[in-house]
Amino acid sequence: MSWRDRLTTPDLPVPTLTETIAARRRFFGDAAVDPRSGAVRADQVLVAWFGCASFAVALGGTVVLLDAWVPRGVTSGYVPTTPAEVAALRPAAIFIGHGHFDHAADAGPIALASGAVLHGTAEHCATARKQVDGELRCVELGSASSQPGDSYEFELHDGLSVTAVRHIHSARTPRHEGPGASAPVRPTPCLCDIRTHPPTLADGAHLARNIAAPEGGVLLYQFRCGDFILTWHDSSGPLLDRAPQVLDALRALPRSDVHIGAVQGFNQFTNGLRDPRSYIEALRPKVFVPNHHDNWLPVFTARGEAFRTPLHDEIARLPEAERPEIRMFLDPADYLASGRLAFDLS
Known part of the structure; x- marks a missing residue:
């Protein structure tokens, strides 16, 4: 296998218990983590953002990752963490929304170091395995040829169930008038x-190795922890134009307590935030949290503040009774902001 076929990066160290306790306290807050065992409190859902669409989530005490990439390459240190610290969280599972570098470039090394089980399409699993010299456990949820609207249901463990729904990546479509x-x-x-966080050579090389990673299909995940429902997706496709059956599948899901959805996408330049709104309308969340809206790729992206007014304007198009509360995360202040998203389990 030639170097062009490999995405391998240096292996991350296996975290110690001390490192896990420190990482969990930093991401989820001192009061949420047992200082001796590292266990996270089981009576809450805690969410910490570490850039683009990547989140560390504690669901009733179970730690998982939604996507697995610490943004870097064009900048370094803009997001105040590292793949090694994310691996030190010791997630039980990693859920990949799609395989592009800005979502899955650290998935293999983090899974190998932490022992987490990857979840994604067959192509996501194959890409992650190319990133490491070691065996990864991976649950395959369809493949790149699966049909939009296909769904997969399983239990992560007793009391925490998951539904994955195949949908589509953001794409530009003709202007809707x-x-x-x-x-x-x-x-x-x-x-x-870029000026305040110039890239290091190592981070630039990491980006170069992973920039051509394939999409491999796109998955939305809904998590049910007791009566609490969290839904997350890292891209918002033009479902109204190209896959309306996905909206039917989303409407059939239980109403989300919290919906974390991508707002930045290719269709924003012609159709604004219509596509993210279509997901919100179908999922009917009480709280909506935008993702994929920060300055993860300077030159092409802007800080999240640029999306605040457009998002509020788009949500205002919904009937008042159907509008979710918006919890706006803004970069860089809200990276790893423990306590910003905390919800009690009934």
């Missing part, structure tokens, strides 16, 4: 963070 049209969103790129 008429009274229901959404205004284009074209934020000015923000170069400021």
